[in-house]
Amino acid sequence: MIWLRTGDYMVSKATEMIRGKMRMRRIAQLLLIPVFLFGGSVLADGFQVGAPVKCKWQKVGNYYTGKIARRNGNSVFIQYDDGDTENTEIQYCKLIDPNQTRKKPSPVTESGPGSIKKLEARSTGSDNWQDWSIRLSGGNGRLTANGTGQHMSWDIELPGQDAKVLTCIQGSQWWTKWQYRYGGNQLIAEASSLTEWKIDSTYNRLKVRTRWSGDTDQWIISGKKGEIKVNRNGGSWPSWEIEDNMPGEDFHMKMAAIFAIIVATEMPH
Structure with a gap:
C-alpha cells in the first residue's frame, strides 16, 4: 500500500511537471509571436514589404498610392506610383x-470638355497675360x-462647367500655391521652383516641369496615364x-x- 501511494504521488508529481512545462512552452511561444511577426515577411497588421498602400504625403497632405519598400517597426519607406x-x-x-488592382480597367473615355489643344493671348501688349482663349476638342x-x-x-470659362483659381498664401511667394475649384471639388497647384510644379487631387498627382533646363518655352506634364x-x-x-x-x-x-505653366512663364511675379 505504501508503494502504491508513493507511486500515485510520483505519477501526480510527474503529471504536474509535464503540465507546467507545457504552460511555460505556450507562454514562450506567445512571447515570440511579436518578434516573428516583425522579423518575418508576413505581418499581423498587413503592412508588410510590397503591400499596396495609400499614404498621406508628408503626413499632412493628400493620400497617394504606392508600395511599402521597407519597414522598421511602425516606420515605413514608401515608393509612390508617381516616382x-x-x-x-x-x-x-x-x-x-x-484584388482592386487586378480588376479589369474600364474603357478609357475623354471626360469634361475634351482635350486641350491651344491657349492663345486675346490681345497684345504688356497685359496680354491676363486674358487667354482656350481651344478644346x-x-x-x-x-x-x-x-x-x-x-x-x-x-x-468652359463648355458645361466653369472653374475658379485662387491664391493660397501671402507674402513674396504668393504665386507658388493655388487652389483650383470646380463643381464642389478642388485641386492644389504648387511650385517647388519656377520650373517644377505638382498638381494634387485627393488620390492623384501630375508633375509639371520644363523639358530642358533654362528653357521655359517647352514643358512636360506627366502622370500615370x-x-x-x-x-x-x-x-x-x-x-x-x-x-x-x-x-x-x-x-x-x-x-x-x-x-x-501660364503662371510660371507669362504672369509677372
Whole structure:
C-alpha cells in the first residue's frame, strides 16, 4: 500500500511537471509571436514589404498610392506610383485591397470638355497675360485674371462647367500655391521652383516641369496615364500649342497643370 501511494504521488508529481512545462512552452511561444511577426515577411497588421498602400504625403497632405519598400517597426519607406519616395509611419497609411488592382480597367473615355489643344493671348501688349482663349476638342473656353498680387484670382470659362483659381498664401511667394475649384471639388497647384510644379487631387498627382533646363518655352506634364507636351510660340501675340497624350486623365487636372505653366512663364511675379 505504501508503494502504491508513493507511486500515485510520483505519477501526480510527474503529471504536474509535464503540465507546467507545457504552460511555460505556450507562454514562450506567445512571447515570440511579436518578434516573428516583425522579423518575418508576413505581418499581423498587413503592412508588410510590397503591400499596396495609400499614404498621406508628408503626413499632412493628400493620400497617394504606392508600395511599402521597407519597414522598421511602425516606420515605413514608401515608393509612390508617381516616382516620389518618403519615410512615414503606418498610422498615416491605409492598405489597398490587392484584388482592386487586378480588376479589369474600364474603357478609357475623354471626360469634361475634351482635350486641350491651344491657349492663345486675346490681345497684345504688356497685359496680354491676363486674358487667354482656350481651344478644346469639345468647344472653346477662356482664362482671365482678376486683381493683382496675392489677392489675384482667375476665372476659367468652359463648355458645361466653369472653374475658379485662387491664391493660397501671402507674402513674396504668393504665386507658388493655388487652389483650383470646380463643381464642389478642388485641386492644389504648387511650385517647388519656377520650373517644377505638382498638381494634387485627393488620390492623384501630375508633375509639371520644363523639358530642358533654362528653357521655359517647352514643358512636360506627366502622370500615370501619359504625358502632355506644351510648347510656346513667342511674339507679341503669344500662344501655347498642346499635344495631349494623356487620354482618360481628369480634364481639370490637365487644365490646372496648364494654368501653372501660364503662371510660371507669362504672369509677372
